[in-house]
Amino acid sequence: MQAVMLPTADGRAEPFMPKEGCPFPATVQGGFPRVAYAAAHVVADPRAAIAPFETAAVDWEATLRFRQHLWGLGFKIAEAMDTSQRGMGLDWKLAAELIRRSVALAKTVPAADLACGVGTDQLSPQPGVTLDQVRTAYLEQLGVVEQASGRAILMASRALVKAARGREDYLRLYGELIGQATDKVVLHWLGPMFDPQLEGYWGSHDLDEAQDTLLELIHAHAARIDGVKMSLLDKEREVRFRAALPDGVKCFTGDDFNYAELIEGDAARHSHALLGIFDPIARHASAALTALGEGRVEDYRRILTPTVALSRRIFEAPTRFYKSGVVFLAWLDGHQDHFAMVGGQQAARSAIHYADVFRLASEARVLADPEMAARRMRTLMATFGVS
Template sequence: MTVLLPRAGGGTYAYAPRTEPLSLAAGGPLTSRTVFSAAHVVADPYADTSPGSPAAVDWDATLAFRRHLWSHGLGVAEAMDTAQRGMGLDWPVAAELIKRSAAEAAAVGGKIACGVGTDQLAAGPSNSLDEVRAAYETQLAVVEDAGAQAILMASRALAATARGPEDYLHIYGQLLCQATEPVILHWLGPMFDPALEGYWGSSDLDAATETFLEVIAAHPDKVDGIKVSLLDAGREVALRRRLPDGMRCYTGDDFHYPELIAGDEHGFSHALLGIFDPLGPLAAQAVRTLDTGDAQRFRELLDPTVALSRHLFAPPTRFYKTGVVLLAWLAGHQSHFSMVGGLQSARSLPHLARAYELADGLGLFPDPALAEARIKALLTVYGVDQ
């Protein structure tokens, strides 16, 4: 059997899907690296929503996907940008997601960390620094009350309001003093969210790095680690070498994660990655080989996945969530391809078709026949007759 897939410039080509998936068994916790998958949310396809209305989430399917990740030994990074924070998922629903996922993690013994931001505020310079701080504090309290570790996310409101590095030092200093447990600091680059341009007080990344490190140096006991999402492997390596002893660097680089996790003679990165949503079982198996000291086999397993990741995270990078949800549908983790905010329309049909081809080639679909039937149905809706 073949699938007719669309070419970007027009026309179609025949693709022969795999008939057998990879064998990827569930397993216990990973030991050599701390690994979080930033997980997507499953929309409720029956909700009568419209653009700008509150997100409608299928809670059963959303929590089932998190149990899937935990069953493979991965941690869940909840309510992050992969869950469409600021792109369809509003704060009231994000708060509910945090509470439900944290309770589920406690019930099954899963590791969880949750995003703390300021998205209850309107983005723009109309907010005061006190309002930004108060918004962060509200979300921090929700995460800590739920029993989860906090990830201090980059704030659009702070980026719009701050006058320079001193404002970042002030806000983050106050938040870290209040945190009851060590947090993960998140540096999300503008390729993921253009509103974060100039974060840490400068568009010069060298200057921004110095401010970021100054925040850490002032409160080393309150920082478990940092998540760096700049898609610049060299900058991440240089930054992690300057961290205090024992502080983790969680790579958020969806282009260079195999080499960054494998590390070098000076150290390595842990992981907090959106690409580990579709790659969860395979990523877990790769890290288990690393747990045994077999770095070569780790790279053999993970290196071939980079082409898929680079495709999903291609510019405009912030729309990578569409490909992530497509693959979850094709893999049978949810019954439909719809997203909160209607974001399923954010990528072209050739882009989605190529994502299917790359994922199928890796053996990511537990039931290749189901994935084939579903991609054919999607293509038919778009007018590509099979």
């Protein structure tokens, strides 16, 4: 194998020799000791005759094939979440189609399971938007999910930030939505590092006050809540939060910086997982969770710890552009035949960023076929003038 020339932060280019490929299998048998959702990306159709910054086209065959890949590794799928570019290229019309197609496919795949994002992204978050409009938007999306026989993840709403006057509006509206849902729901606290328009969610810019409001909601409706996803990138806060949850309500970590520690947990408690990073590191995460379930804690750490540096680079600020790294690795790994994204979001990161992600993925042995990944990396670097 030949080295790949990669740019460096000081403006030079240097050779990098890819490491050996992923040592873990592409399918698994048996269960995990934690509930593990992988938030899956969508594959764009780069040959569609559209203006990518204005509209989107999805390659449905490749998108659904990737979900089969994740199911084959033992994961549940969190469908139509922010990893699939909800609010960043994928509009509600396409998200609804994605939900319908994925739920229908899951019915044909043994042991396949998924839950689907329910939000308000068909509603523009403009000043003057009302709580009634937010409620209607949520219920429309909940109806689509339940008509497809899916389960709901209640996503954070940009419009609700504009409409709510305080914590009581959050408690009242979420209480109504939880009561309307046919099945138990998963709640989602998505921090402003993932979406700046969610600053002040749960009615306060003070995170302690916001957390108290969310916990009040959960305790009031515990029998109707399966769990809550924490996406604040704050390990200590998540540990305190999960200790305050009522029995039977799971904490799903969305912390793509500290997931290895939080999933392992301590003698008292642990986090389950609903993670975007599981999309590109699926084989490693599957092998690690299998090891943890068999009591091989040191193997769990050995397998998963090397992926953390990769994840932190993918999710670095501006964190909302992490989807670019996720899709980049899917292309390098052969899950799609191009590096194009809905909304043209492949342009959201720099050549230096992609070079570092490639290095870290290779060093963690995440890439299944290093030679193919190297060929594709050379092609990408050539577009940046690196050869």
